[in-house]
Amino acid sequence: MIVNFDLNAIGVFTGILAWSVIGFFAYQIYKKQMVKPKVWKILMAILVGLFSFSINWNMNETMFRIPILPLGVWILYFFCKGKAGRWQTYRTFAWLGFLMNFVFLFLTLVSIPIYHMIYSENEPSTYISTVENASIITIHPSAKNPTLKEEKLLKQLSSMSQEKIYSNQWYDDTYKNHELIDRKERFPYQLIGASPKWGSGLNTIIYIEDDGKGILISTPKKQLYFRSEESILERGE
Template identity: 70%
Template sequence: MIINFDFTFNAIAILMGILAWSVLGYLAYRIYQKQMRKPKIWKILIVLYIGLFSFSFEWSMFETMIKIPILPLGVWLLYIVVKGKGERWQTYRSFAWLGFLANFIFLLSTLVAVPIHQAIYHENELSTYISTVDNASINPIHSSAENLTLNNEKLLEQLHEMKQETIYSDQWYEETYMNAESTSRKERFPYQLIGTSPKWGSGLQTIIYLEEDGKGILLSTSKKQLYFRSEISLIEEGE
């Protein structure tokens, strides 16, 4: 079986999954039609499910973990169980192997879905992670945060203008925690940006932080962090 994208709702993955299941259903129907002795549908489903089990090789591609099936463990198990009943094995053998073949169908759907997803949802563009800002606002998460508000119009204007920059983790840590007294310490990202939505269908889950000067945005996903910088501040004096 394929380990899918680490996304809540991934339109491309869902569409490819539906296509893969449709192909599997069609092949199972063709096999069923050719059978002289028609097996029960629920038994076919069980055989297909068991046939899916395999010894697989894991491989990471574009930050997506996939499994390449090598040994048909499910097929072997079914053969051991019914090998004494030759006629029954002949009836279900094709479905067992189709179950193993399904691993490659799902693998192919994933291999196709990954580059399509990368082409549609550019992971290094801010607009992929922040698409709608109508209900966006900032939430102070540190005592050094000032009483400021988000300028939604400026944020919307800067979504395609902000450039990705390098994250200087060590330098930022030293500036925040090593070179300042605890009483006067200021958090570099004292605001959390909330109320935004990623590009539809991307399924990206992101925690977004806003820099103290209102010009930097730090995106934190389950896999990596991205830093974008604006030429103008996105925050203004609060009411």
Template identity: 55%
Template sequence: MLIIKFYFVNHFPSMLMDILAFIVIGVLAYRIYKKQKEKPKKEKAFIVIIVGLFSFSITMPGFDAFVKIPILPLGVWILYFIYRNKVEKWVKYRRFAWLGFIANFIFLAATFMSIPIQNTLYPENEITTYIANKENIQLIKLHPSARDAEIKKEVLNKQLSNMNRKTIDSDEWYQQIEIIDVPNERVERFPYQLAGTKPKWGSALNNTVYIEKDGKGLLITTPEKQIYYRSEETLLSEGVTK
């Protein structure tokens, strides 16, 4: 069976295109059914389509995805083996079996069609894609080097639309690590977490937001990548580490 695994799986555009794919498959199945003189049982035709989905596939990367493309129609072969001595039944159901195999490509096309919709609705470079709902935000200290502070919600709301994405320089950040008096301790660059934020509805994103010690940097972490943004003003109240 075709298996398509995208990093943004289950997002709204993908669900929408999957529904469209099911409609297309349903229309094709109905047309096959109507053209046959001897009508097959609808429930059996449905099962044959499902079995026809099974296939031998190859995995190919692309568009931040791993896509399994069907090559050999295993489901069709299985059904042919079952009906090999029942020619009349095989003639009645074989088109449904092949429709099941073709359905793999319909779902594949629908998935690729959802990509531009995804990029339009949820731009990956805009911070508002990852922080859309801020009603229940709270600041959490993650490291002993973090000083007591509070999030400035008004400043955050103002700065979100103006924040620019910056390049993450891991080597420079490592060289700037500060060692404090406590043995084996250091000053954490992102000692705060901005909890309670939610990404845009339908994006299916799962991200965590960390705040830099100066209160101006935001690090967005997802299972696939990290994105760094800088604010012109500090987002934290007095008491942050300079």
């Protein structure tokens, strides 16, 4: 079983912050209110209140939920209206639940630039930070059997320059004038076991170019291509 240890620290922190905000406001309301309902009932009212009709808006591969209709509040209203005074007791908590949707939205909007500040998208060191357990796996027969030079890779990381991906051209070059018999893969190696920067929660596939000087990084959202001055591989047989 693959267990996902790749923790998104910013996401976890945002979540904790959001729930602390809920806790804080719920306590304020509780203090002010004359009728003191049971804690688990307050929790239920807030959770039901969170339920809303919302529009999902996808920007830069991140999903934003914009709450429109307070469905949960309505449901709770119909549930409570039978008994006098019950709605009064839970109303504020239900609305707090609905308003929390906006807090979540706000925190998401704020956390994204922070995430990008800490885990810069265009820095190779975001994707490759520790290489203690890293190794090279050959994924195509046109490759030699090289070994990875870890120190060299780490040293080159900061000076690598980002280059454009010519996907169409790379693809065509592979087939043009190359029969099956001498067809070479441009990226015949994969770097396995390198960890991304702590807390980034990133999953990547990292390909290495046949000259050992280029790395092509596939994230779930996009691809990035970096070139270095020297090869990070040692040629084998």
